[in-house]
Amino acid sequence: MRVRMNISYNGRDFSGFQYQHDYRTVQGTIEKQLKRMHKMPTRIHGASRTDAGVHALDQYIHFDTTIDLPGDKWAFIFNRAMPDDIYIKDVDIVDDDFHSRYHAKGKTYRYKIYTGAKNPFYKGLVTHVPDQLDISKIKEAAKDFVGVHDFTTFSSAKAEIKNKVREIKQVDIIKTEAGLDIVITGTGFLYNMVRIIVAYLLEVGRGLRKADTLNMIAQKDRTIIPKTAPAEGLYLEKVWYENL
Amino acid sequence: MRVRMNISYNGRDFSGFQYQHDYRTVQGTIEKQLKRMHKMPTRIHGASRTDAGVHALDQYIHFDTTIDLPGDKWAFIFNRAMPDDIYIKDVDIVDDDFHSRYHAKGKTYRYKIYTGAKNPFYKGLVTHVPDQLDISKIKEAAKDFVGVHDFTTFSSAKAEIKNKVREIKQVDIIKTEAGLDIVITGTGFLYNMVRIIVAYLLEVGRGLRKADTLNMIAQKDRTIIPKTAPAEGLYLEKVWYENL
Numbered sequence: 033m034r035v036r037m038n039i040s041y042n043g044r045d046f047s048g049f050q051y052q053h054d055y056r057t058v059q060g061t062i063e064k065q066l067k068r069m070h071k072m073p074t075r076i077h078g079a080s081r082t083d084a085g086v087h088a089l090d091q092y093i094h095f096d097t098t099i100d101l102p103g104d105k106w107a108f109i110f111n112r113a114m115p116d117d118i119y120i121k122d123v124d125i126v127d128d129d130f131h132s133r134y135h136a137k138g139k140t141y142r143y144k145i146y147t148g149a150k151n152p153f154y155k156g157l158v159t160h161v162p163d164q165l166d167i168s169k170i171k172e173a174a175k176d177f178v179g180v181h182d183f184t185t186f187s188s189a190k191a192e193i194k195n196k197v198r199e200i201k202q203v204d205i206i207k208t209e210a211g212l213d214i215v216i217t218g219t220g221f222l223y224n225m226v227r228i229i230v231a232y233l234l235e236v237g238r239g240l241r242k243a244d245t246l247n248m249i250a251q252k253d254r255t256i257i258p259k260t261a262p263a264e265g266l267y268l269e270k271v272w273y274e275n276l
Numbered sequence: 277m278r279v280r281m282n283i284s285y286n287g288r289d290f291s292g293f294q295y296q297h298d299y300r301t302v303q304g305t306i307e308k309q310l311k312r313m314h315k316m317p318t319r320i321h322g323a324s325r326t327d328a329g330v331h332a333l334d335q336y337i338h339f340d341t342t343i344d345l346p347g348d349k350w351a352f353i354f355n356r357a358m359p360d361d362i363y364i365k366d367v368d369i370v371d372d373d374f375h376s377r378y379h380a381k382g383k384t385y386r387y388k389i390y391t392g393a394k395n396p397f398y399k400g401l402v403t404h405v406p407d408q409l410d411i412s413k414i415k416e417a418a419k420d421f422v423g424v425h426d427f428t429t430f431s432s433a434k435a436e437i438k439n440k441v442r443e444i445k446q447v448d449i450i451k452t453e454a455g456l457d458i459v460i461t462g463t464g465f466l467y468n469m470v471r472i473i474v475a476y477l478l479e480v481g482r483g484l485r486k487a488d489t490l491n492m493i494a495q496k497d498r499t500i501i502p503k504t505a506p507a508e509g510l511y512l513e514k515v516w517y518e519n520l
Contacts, residue, residue, distance in 0.1 A: 042396035087397070116399040152286035153331070155360040157397060 035106060036094045036126045042117040048084040065113045069099060077130045079271040080139060082174035085263030090270045092132040125187035138201065138272040141226045142215040144265045146210035159265030165212060165237035167205060173236040173243035174203040177229065186229050187222035196222055224260050233260035279350060280370045286361040288400035292328040294462045306344065323376045323515040324383060329507030334514045336376040342502035342513045364484045382516040384461040385470045386500060390454035403509030409456060409481035412450060417480045418447040421473060428496040430473050431466035440466055468504050475503035
């Protein structure tokens, strides 16, 4: 049978989601517990392969098992075994054709920024931008991301995928007590796309660039936005499925 | 001249305040920057030698220097050089006889606890107690700590100091959104004293022990409270000086 887990994790002490030999990863940590239970390797699949330092408030994984347990038992057993920085929110037994990645219709990412004096307790959790930010300018630049675009300008040169057309459904710029959250929902994202969009929006907010999003997109040239915002402020906030 | 710095730090990634060769410590990090500026070793003294994993919202250090700079310049230079988890809040030039440790009249520590489901983002910052806590029982046990007592029962067996009499001025049990803060102010604390007091109060709150503080103190026996609460929830909240 197939098991789907809804999990959250603090990415600060993980070398990302994806398994890497000799590194502490989310996949590796969960698969280690599955191996303990199955006495054999069990592979998991995640909706998003978050990078090193990136957090998840709402990630989904699935795996196949011969162990017949109800969802809440899986959650109980896992939460006792998991380290402090992974939490199993919910577990369901799902149809055998469910796939956490292929069935995801979209994802929402939140990028957390704080401004002003440094706060040591935000280390690894919120990105520090000492400068004052012009929020109206950031909003002006952000709205033009919405729509179907070729996002070559806003994807890592390392992205090997050919088709760089994606749809962004919504971008919200939210003033918080500490600074600013940038919340982006799309049908899919290219490698580093959110962090490059954020790097661009922060340069606009700091007055280092004008709001010129459609022109940037049209140029399809990654070199015109060389920066990538740090991983620490990025949260996978929601994965959208048809029936969830 | 003598310089006093008021600093805060996130203890999560430090092996404590005190210098240790080959370990990342708060003292080592600050002294490295001082060495860079003075081209020779410069020793700092802290009000409290916080343990590995313990945080500081309001720690004081002092050192002697031949570099003639106003306080705000020291703060500016240091904050540019310090890592993400140390922040220099304020710097003053003080009298040559000021001593951050010997002149401290008292200290306030805050211990942060959260209850209920695990929150991965509290890792290293707030201690998790899954059980429900009986706050009225904790308050009942806490109030009897106030006063002048021999705290042998509540100090680490490793404490080498002979005189274990200390005065606790105030203990507050504060309900928070996440759980509970325990705030203790005293004229001085023995090694691990706050964390042993918290371990005892949590056992009372979980119904594993009755509130019997005065009897515990009277026994002067460390073995009757063998636990020490984890470092991650502990914050040095304030150092009290006569003229501050």
